[in-house]
Amino acid sequence: MTLLQADALTVRLGDALLVDAVSLELGRGELFGLIGPNGAGKSSLLRALAQLLPHQGHTRIDGSALDTLSPAARARRIAYLAQGDHTAWPLTVRDFVALGRMPHGREDAGGRAAVDAALAHMHLEAFAARRIDGLSGGERARTRLARALAVEAPLLLADEPVAALDPYHQLSVMELLRRQCALGRSIVVVLHDLTLASRFCDRVLLMHQGRAVACGAPRQVLTPAHLQQVYQVQAMHGEHDSEPYVLPWRCQPAAHA
Numbered sequence: 001m002t003l004l005q006a007d008a009l010t011v012r013l014g015d016a017l018l019v020d021a022v023s024l025e026l027g028r029g030e031l032f033g034l035i036g037p038n039g040a041g042k043s044s045l046l047r048a049l050a051q052l053l054p055h056q057g058h059t060r061i062d063g064s065a066l067d068t069l070s071p072a073a074r075a076r077r078i079a080y081l082a083q084g085d086h087t088a089w090p091l092t093v094r095d096f097v098a099l100g101r102m103p104h105g106r107e108d109a110g111g112r113a114a115v116d117a118a119l120a121h122m123h124l125e126a127f128a129a130r131r132i133d134g135l136s137g138g139e140r141a142r143t144r145l146a147r148a149l150a151v152e153a154p155l156l157l158a159d160e161p162v163a164a165l166d167p168y169h170q171l172s173v174m175e176l177l178r179r180q181c182a183l184g185r186s187i188v189v190v191l192h193d194l195t196l197a198s199r200f201c202d203r204v205l206l207m208h209q210g211r212a213v214a215c216g217a218p219r220q221v222l223t224p225a226h227l228q229q230v231y232q233v234q235a236m237h238g239e240h241d242s243e244p245y246v247l248p249w250r251c252q253p254a255a256h257a
């Protein structure tokens, strides 16, 4: 069943076309990867989906047009994790994660349990009383993801949630996202790691220069031809434990005529 439907989303900033008529449909319980090289338009598309960037096109969630929902109603349906690290405030980890409950208002019966669960998911229980401006980059990244998880929204839009994480936490976050989807949540995740995208995502959308190049099962999208065309790399493709991996191996710039 469809949770999110976006039709012909287009983002322009001045003369620049950042996202060019990209459409996507997201099923309930689906883990959907957004991939593509630097500057492809992934973050711009995610911000347009979150209604955080002026754009053309339409997005519906559960059949309701997103732009007709109040900001609070929208924030309860969509949790958004921005790319990068903008968390320099002197808050404790617990208080920062609790910001994710703001859309639920004052009578938030499930708030404490949601914050506890988010801290546990990100292995942050021992950090709860620490100030976020005293954490390492990866610890802060886990705290930011915990805030987004604490919303307990049916849709999570996560922009490079594993970029700053060590291998254990990268895998643990991807496994967690899969479990969240098994519970019925839907997730759009921006990834640069093609093996994580291959192994964990149900479908991926490959973007290049603002456009959707291919969308479908990772095996169908992460083909040698697409990797050459879009990333200008050759990769090793293989299987381990019956799961696919894609290891970028060598730069292969397009041949110029």
Ligand SMILES: Nc1ncnc2c1ncn2[C@@H]1O[C@H](COP(=O)(O)OP(=O)(O)OP(=O)(O)O)[C@@H](O)[C@H]1O
Binding pocket: 013, 016, 018, 036, 037, 038, 039, 040, 041, 042, 043, 044, 045, 083
């Ligand atoms: N304010 C702006 N004005 C003009 N161009 C912009 C602006 N913000 C972003 N861009 C351009 O839009 C394009 C898409 O940026 P976007 O951040 O969506 O890419 P991305 O796919 O998320 O890249 P990355 O993998 O590097 O995070 C880039 O070429 C970027 O330089």
